[in-house]
Amino acid sequence: MDAGLVSIIIPTYNRARYIRAALNSIMAQSYTHWECLVVDDGSKDNTEEVMAAICKQDSRISYYKRSEAYPKGVNGARNYGITKSNGDYIAFCDDDDFWLPEKLEKQMPIFKAHPEVGLVTSNIEYVNTDGARTGRVITQRGNHGYVFEDLLLKNRLSMITPVIRRSVIAKVGLFNTDFTLSEDWEYWRRVAYYYPFYALPDVLACVRKHDTNTSRIVTDSPFEQYVLYRELTKALLAWGKGRFTKADRQLIAKVAAKRYKQILRNHCPGIGNKLGLMIQVFKNDWKDGVRFCLKILNL
Structure with missing residues (x-):
């Protein structure tokens, strides 16, 4: 397998409570050729202290404070991380979620087997506040092939599952910092316009449900x-x-x-x-x- 470098971008804000679990899951990856960039969007808790210890533990992990040249918000942090990264592939994890150990090992061979694919995704499973798996699986299998029309109607990707080629980002641009809700949906539409997706049927990442999830802010109005x-x-x-x-x-x-x-x-x-x-x-x-x-x- 072509062991391409994967740059993992994790934006964070006041999540010292959860960030170690997210990074432990990155360090546990069976695919080892990665770098991880944690971009702090202005945390007021002890995130910096926690990150200092983790960076000493694994030199592949770097901690940045978002440059003022990049707008505040999760997309500004992601964009900053992308510009600092070195990988030919880009992946994302949220600071309160985590990956399963075989995530990259299962996703990366798809790029070699299917050079036309721009993005590889997978299923997710919800976990509770303490990280216990609930058995509630959200399938990504509908996100397979050319899915531009499907993504026009509804966002069916979780932010923490896709791995994307850097060349795709060069073609479609960075994340749109005008959006604080559905900011990933805006981006996946652009990617899907040019590239087919590949959806693995495996659960490879877990989304933590708790009182401060950004997704809970989405209105029913x-x-x-x-x-x-x-x-x-x-x-x-x-x-x-x-x-x-x-x-x-x-x-x-x-x-x-x-x-x-x-x-x-x-x-x-x-x-x-x-x-x-x-x-x-x-x-x-x-x-x-x-x-x-x-x-x-x-x-």
Whole structure:
């Protein structure tokens, strides 16, 4: 197997409680040709002290404080880590989650066997606050092949599973720091536009569920869901200027209409709630309101 160097980027913020478990799982990898860059986004706890001890334990681990040249937030930290990294492959782990020991060993051979693939992912399993596995597995098998259209509708990747070729990042760019929610979804759409994905059926990483998960901040408000999806679409279209064909733009519009209908159907029971969402959209931006109504009416 081609033992390419994997650069593992871990953004962190006030997670001294969990960061050691995340890094223990990296150090336990059976695939050993890796470097790990922990990028601190301004922690106020004892993260620096914990990291000093861990860096002494394994020279492959480096600790950085995010440069002020990079915006605050998880994507700014990821981008900073990418620019400091040396690997031909990039992987990500969150500071409160962890990998299983065979993760990289199972993922890396896929790149050699399938040179067309830009990203290799896998399944995840949820664990509780203490790290005990719950048996609740989230499958990634739908993220296999050319999945651009699928990712237009819904994000089906966990941030901690993909390994990506550095050449892919060179082509599609760094993470968009305008997003603090669904920031990974915005990125995987861009990757999927150019490259097929490969999804392994194995559970190779675990996501810890606790009271301070960023994912818990995501709102159920129909209007806020609409706004987030609209901003994701605007960002994609801006990135695609000069790249997208007319057919690409038509596909994006078709899937947006499907997404808006889902929001109305699943989160706005009754005519009154549906009309209420439409009014909110019009008040926010009347042009977007017109587009919203035309899309849900298939006009």
